[in-house]
Amino acid sequence: MKIKLETLQHQTAALAAIDKAFYGMDTTTSDPNANYIYANPLIKYRYNDKANIDIKMETGTGKTYVYTRMMYELHQKYGLFKFVIAVPSPSIKEGTRSFITSDYAKQHFSEFYENTRVQLNVINAGDFNARSGRRNFPAQLSEFVEATRQNANQIEVLLVNQGMLHSKSMYRDDYDQTLLGGETSPIKAIAATRPVVIIDEPQRFPRGKKFYEDIEEMKPQLIVRFGATFPETTTGRGKNKVTKVDYYRGEPQFNLDAVDSFNQGLVKGIDIDYPDMPEEQANNWYKVKQVKAKELVLTKGGKDYPLNVGENLADVDAGFEGNITYAGGTDRELSNGLALSKDMKLIPGTFAENYQDKIISQALDCFFKTEEENFLRLNSGENAPKIKTLSLFFIDSISSFRGENSGKGWLAQHFETLLTKKLKKLINRYEMAIDNREKEYCSFLQATLQSLQSEHQDVYAGYFSEDRGSSDADIQAEVEDILSNKEKLLSFKDKDGNWLTRRFLFSKWTLREGWDNPNVFTIAKLRTSGSEISKIQEVGRGLRLPVDETGHRLSQDEWQSRLSFLIGYDERDFAQKLVGEINDDSPIKFNQEELTDDMIKLIVKAKQQTDPKFDENQLLDDLDKHNVITRSNKFKDDVNLDGQTMSGYDALCHLYPELVQETKVAKDKVRDKNSKDSTTVKLRKQNWQQLKNLWLQLAKRQMIKFDPSVNLDAETVARNVFNDSDNKIFVLQRPQMVHQEVDTTSGNAIVKETQADYSTEYLTMKYGKFLKILAKQTDLSVNLLNNLMIKAIKRLRNNTNYINEKTLGNLIRTFNNQFNERIKTSYSYEPLKFSASTSIYNAEKHEFVDSIPASVLGVYQSNSTSDEKYLYDRPPLRYDSADPELKILQRSYGPKISVFGKLPKKAIKIPRFDNGTTTPDFIFKIEHGSKPIYLVIETKAENMRLGDEEIRIIQQKYFDHLKESGVYYQMATSEQEVHDLINKLENGELN
Incomplete structure (x- = not known):
C-alpha cells in the first residue's frame, strides 16, 4: 500500500495565509552581499519580528505537510533555498524526517513542483564525535552550509532538535576544518546562509529563553512558527498581572483552532472509557505530598506516610499490589516506572x-x-x-x-x-x-x-x-x-x-x-x-x-x-x-453580560455563509425586536422567547446557535461513555415498524442515469468557457506585495492595505501539467482540452503567460459550475436489485437499528417533552436549527398523524448528480383511508443557501418514483408551511 497525500482545503488556506503575510523580497537593496551564492536572497523586513509569521494548527491537521509545502512555495516563487527546521525532541525530529523523505511525500510534491527536490540534512547526537584524532564538521552540516544557488532545483533543509542546537558542539570554534572558507563555528556558518527558520512546537521555544536564543544565533531572516500551542508571556504583578499568548504581530496569521478542527471533522471524534470502582475503594486515595530523590511522602486524612528508596508501598496500604517500591533518583519514579509529581493522587486499587x-x-x-x-x-x-x-x-x-x-x-x-x-x-x-x-x-x-x-x-x-x-x-x-x-x-x-x-x-x-x-x-x-x-x-x-x-x-x-x-x-x-x-482554544470568549464586538463579528461571519447580505445592523435589529439587549448591548435578565422565559444571553444562543456552534466543540465529538448522559438516541421500534413497508423500498439502491446528451453538453459548456472574450477566465499572474501603512488623516489611526505587483515577471505553469490537472478536474478528454487551449492561446496572440494557476482555477471552477447547472435536470433514478444499510436500517437483517448517535439527528438539543408518536425514545429533542426544525418538533399533531420525526443524516442516502448523497429532514405518516400517505420534508431557512434548489430537484426526482406508494415530497421554509401541507393532505386537497 502506498499512502496518497491529498491537498486539503484547510491546508491550502494556511498556505494562502502565509503567502499573504509574507512581505516578499528586498529588490532594492544596496547590500554588496545580496548575491552571495551560499545564502538565501534578501527578504524584505528581514531580521525583524514584523516579518515573522505564526501558523496555528491543531494536532493532527497536518502542520508538517504545510511547512514542507511552504518551503517548496517560497523556493518556487522567491528563490529561497535554505531552511532550518527546529524541533523540540529527537522523536519529533524522526517524525519530520520520516515524512519529508518518504516516497509518498516526494511523489505528491513532484506533482506541483516538477524537477524540484528537497535535500534533507539531519544532525544527530554523536555526529560531532572526533574521528582519527581530528575534530571535523558532520557531513550533513557541511553539505547544507556549502550548497549554492547554482543548483536551482534543490532546496536545502537542515533538521535539528533543540538539545542538539543548544549543545557545545554547535558553538565551539576549534574544529580542524572551516566552512565557507573561514567559518569555524557551526552556528555562525549557519547564520552566514541567511536561513529561513521553521519552528515546530513553538511553546517549547519561548522568547527570551535559552532555546529561542539559539534560534536567534542562527540570524534567521524570517521565522515561521507552526503549532497547536504557543508560548505565553506575563506582564505586571499582583492584580495588574496579565498573561497572554505571545504571537508574532499580535495574532496568528492563520488560526485553525481545536474547536474548528473537531467541529469541521478534520480530526476523529473521541469516545472515553474507564473502569468504574466501588465508591469506598475510589475514596481510598493518597496524595503525593513530597517527592525527592531519596524520599517519597504520601498523605491521607492529615497523616503523612514517608517512604525511603526501596521501601514498599504495600507497607502503607495493602491495596498497592505487585511489590511496588519507591525507586527515587532523578526521575522520581516508582519501581513500576510511574513518574511521580507533587499533588498527584494514587488510588491503591488501580495498581492491581x-x-x-x-x-x-x-x-x-x-x-x-x-x-x-x-x-x-x-x-x-x-x-x-x-x-x-x-x-x-x-x-x-x-x-x-x-x-x-x-x-x-x-x-x-x-x-x-x-x-x-x-x-x-x-x-x-x-x-x-x-x-x-x-x-x-x-x-x-x-x-x-x-x-x-x-x-x-x-x-x-x-x-x-x-x-x-x-x-x-x-x-x-x-x-x-x-x-x-x-x-x-x-x-x-x-x-x-x-x-x-x-x-x-x-x-x-x-x-x-x-x-x-x-x-x-x-x-x-x-x-x-x-x-x-x-x-x-x-x-x-x-x-x-x-x-x-x-x-x-x-x-x-x-x-x-x-x-x-x-x-x-x-x-x-x-x-x-x-x-x-x-x-x-477558541479565540472568541463568551460574555454572558453583554454582546461584545467579537461575538457580533462571529455571528455575522457565520450567517453570511448562508445569507451574504446579513450584517451587524440586521443582527442588532433582530435582537432589539426580540427584546434581548439594551441600547448599550447589555443582555436583559428576563426575555420571553417562544413562550419560554430565559436570560438575554440564552435567548441569543437560541436565536443564533451559530455563536455556540462556532466557539464550542459539538457534544458528540468527545464522549464520556461512563457518563449517564448518553450520546446515543434509542429508536421507538413500534413507531418505526409503521414505516417498514416504505423503508423496504427506500433501502433499495438507486443509480443515477444521465441522459445521452450530457456528453454533448460537456463539450458545449467547455467551448463556451474557453471562448473567454472579456478575459475574466484567462488572466495573467504576477507575484504581489502587500503594503500596509498607518493613516491618521481621519483623526483615528487605521491601517490601509494595498496590493501591488513587485515583479515584472509572470508566474506560469508547464503546459503538460496544466492540461493534466484540467482533465482530471473536469473529466474532459485531453485531446478536446488541447484543441480548445490552442485556439484560446491563438486568440490571446500566442501569449503563453496565460497558462498559470489562476487561469487553471478559473477554468475548473467556471466549467464545473456551468456544467452542473446545465445537467441538474438531465438525469433520472433507476432502482437496482440490491438493498444497502444506512444509518437507520440494517439491510442484511431487514430491520431498523436499535439506536443511533445523537449527532446524526442534530447538533443542538431541547428538553421539550416528545410526543408519543415521535420516532425516538426520549428527550432531549435533537435539531440543527431553532426555526423551523425545533418548532416542527414541538408542535402537537392531530390524530391522523400516526408517526413523525426527524430523519438522521444518511438515513436514505439519495445519490446526488454532483457526487455525495443527501437525506431530507422529516417524515410524517398520515392515515388516509385504506392507504397511508407519507409526507417527506426538506426544511430550509427563509434565506435559502446557494445549492438548496439543486437539493430540492434531486430529492423531488428521487421521490417521484415513489408517488404510487403514497409518498409526497416538499421543501418547506417554515413550521406553518409544514402544518398547512399536513392539513391539505389530511383533507385530500393534494394528489
Whole structure:
C-alpha cells in the first residue's frame, strides 16, 4: 500500500495565509552581499519580528505537510533555498524526517513542483564525535552550509532538535576544518546562509529563553512558527498581572483552532472509557505530598506516610499490589516506572494487575468493534477499500512488557492471554461466513492467532527510549517498523500476499510527540502520564483522519469509527478537561453580560455563509425586536422567547446557535461513555415498524442515469468557457506585495492595505501539467482540452503567460459550475436489485437499528417533552436549527398523524448528480383511508443557501418514483408551511 497525500482545503488556506503575510523580497537593496551564492536572497523586513509569521494548527491537521509545502512555495516563487527546521525532541525530529523523505511525500510534491527536490540534512547526537584524532564538521552540516544557488532545483533543509542546537558542539570554534572558507563555528556558518527558520512546537521555544536564543544565533531572516500551542508571556504583578499568548504581530496569521478542527471533522471524534470502582475503594486515595530523590511522602486524612528508596508501598496500604517500591533518583519514579509529581493522587486499587487487565480487555473490545467496521465497511458501498486498524497502549513499566533475559513480562503475557481469547471467539463467529469480505476477515484473524502462538509473534510490538541501544534483532525490527515503516503498518499484506498482522503497539510515552499514524483507533493508558500535560496532546496520536488500503485519506463522511481512549479511574475527569481545553482554544470568549464586538463579528461571519447580505445592523435589529439587549448591548435578565422565559444571553444562543456552534466543540465529538448522559438516541421500534413497508423500498439502491446528451453538453459548456472574450477566465499572474501603512488623516489611526505587483515577471505553469490537472478536474478528454487551449492561446496572440494557476482555477471552477447547472435536470433514478444499510436500517437483517448517535439527528438539543408518536425514545429533542426544525418538533399533531420525526443524516442516502448523497429532514405518516400517505420534508431557512434548489430537484426526482406508494415530497421554509401541507393532505386537497 502506498499512502496518497491529498491537498486539503484547510491546508491550502494556511498556505494562502502565509503567502499573504509574507512581505516578499528586498529588490532594492544596496547590500554588496545580496548575491552571495551560499545564502538565501534578501527578504524584505528581514531580521525583524514584523516579518515573522505564526501558523496555528491543531494536532493532527497536518502542520508538517504545510511547512514542507511552504518551503517548496517560497523556493518556487522567491528563490529561497535554505531552511532550518527546529524541533523540540529527537522523536519529533524522526517524525519530520520520516515524512519529508518518504516516497509518498516526494511523489505528491513532484506533482506541483516538477524537477524540484528537497535535500534533507539531519544532525544527530554523536555526529560531532572526533574521528582519527581530528575534530571535523558532520557531513550533513557541511553539505547544507556549502550548497549554492547554482543548483536551482534543490532546496536545502537542515533538521535539528533543540538539545542538539543548544549543545557545545554547535558553538565551539576549534574544529580542524572551516566552512565557507573561514567559518569555524557551526552556528555562525549557519547564520552566514541567511536561513529561513521553521519552528515546530513553538511553546517549547519561548522568547527570551535559552532555546529561542539559539534560534536567534542562527540570524534567521524570517521565522515561521507552526503549532497547536504557543508560548505565553506575563506582564505586571499582583492584580495588574496579565498573561497572554505571545504571537508574532499580535495574532496568528492563520488560526485553525481545536474547536474548528473537531467541529469541521478534520480530526476523529473521541469516545472515553474507564473502569468504574466501588465508591469506598475510589475514596481510598493518597496524595503525593513530597517527592525527592531519596524520599517519597504520601498523605491521607492529615497523616503523612514517608517512604525511603526501596521501601514498599504495600507497607502503607495493602491495596498497592505487585511489590511496588519507591525507586527515587532523578526521575522520581516508582519501581513500576510511574513518574511521580507533587499533588498527584494514587488510588491503591488501580495498581492491581487485574485492574490493568480490565483496561486491556475493554481496549480490545473497542479495538475489535472498530476493526470489524473498518474491515467489512458494510455502510460504505460495495467492495469499499478496507481500513487497517491500529491500537496504541501507554504503559508505566518497560520490564512488565519486555521481561528479562529475552522473556516476556507479566503485562505481555496477560495481553496475549486476553487477545487469544478474543481472537478465538471472533474466529468462531466468522468461520461459517458466506460473504467474501467476512471470509477474508476470518482469514486475517486466523493468521493473527497463528502468529501470536508462534515463536516470533508479529502481532504486537513495543518502542521505548531504551530500545535505541538494544542489540536484540527482534526489538530493532519492531522499532524500525513502528518508527519508519508507516506504510507497512497501514498495509494488510506484504509483497508475497501474506497477512501483516501487527496492529498493537506499546510504549512509555515515547511515541507521544512527533510520532503519528492515522489509523490508530484505540489508545489505552494503563497508567496516568504522571503530569498535567495537554489532554489534546495525549489523544493526539489518534486524532488524524485514517487512510484506507489504497492510501486514500478519508473524510469523516466516508467512515463511522471514532477514537476510543481508555483511561484509569483516577483520570475520570479526562473528558471534562479535554472539552475544556478544546473550548479554551477558541479565540472568541463568551460574555454572558453583554454582546461584545467579537461575538457580533462571529455571528455575522457565520450567517453570511448562508445569507451574504446579513450584517451587524440586521443582527442588532433582530435582537432589539426580540427584546434581548439594551441600547448599550447589555443582555436583559428576563426575555420571553417562544413562550419560554430565559436570560438575554440564552435567548441569543437560541436565536443564533451559530455563536455556540462556532466557539464550542459539538457534544458528540468527545464522549464520556461512563457518563449517564448518553450520546446515543434509542429508536421507538413500534413507531418505526409503521414505516417498514416504505423503508423496504427506500433501502433499495438507486443509480443515477444521465441522459445521452450530457456528453454533448460537456463539450458545449467547455467551448463556451474557453471562448473567454472579456478575459475574466484567462488572466495573467504576477507575484504581489502587500503594503500596509498607518493613516491618521481621519483623526483615528487605521491601517490601509494595498496590493501591488513587485515583479515584472509572470508566474506560469508547464503546459503538460496544466492540461493534466484540467482533465482530471473536469473529466474532459485531453485531446478536446488541447484543441480548445490552442485556439484560446491563438486568440490571446500566442501569449503563453496565460497558462498559470489562476487561469487553471478559473477554468475548473467556471466549467464545473456551468456544467452542473446545465445537467441538474438531465438525469433520472433507476432502482437496482440490491438493498444497502444506512444509518437507520440494517439491510442484511431487514430491520431498523436499535439506536443511533445523537449527532446524526442534530447538533443542538431541547428538553421539550416528545410526543408519543415521535420516532425516538426520549428527550432531549435533537435539531440543527431553532426555526423551523425545533418548532416542527414541538408542535402537537392531530390524530391522523400516526408517526413523525426527524430523519438522521444518511438515513436514505439519495445519490446526488454532483457526487455525495443527501437525506431530507422529516417524515410524517398520515392515515388516509385504506392507504397511508407519507409526507417527506426538506426544511430550509427563509434565506435559502446557494445549492438548496439543486437539493430540492434531486430529492423531488428521487421521490417521484415513489408517488404510487403514497409518498409526497416538499421543501418547506417554515413550521406553518409544514402544518398547512399536513392539513391539505389530511383533507385530500393534494394528489
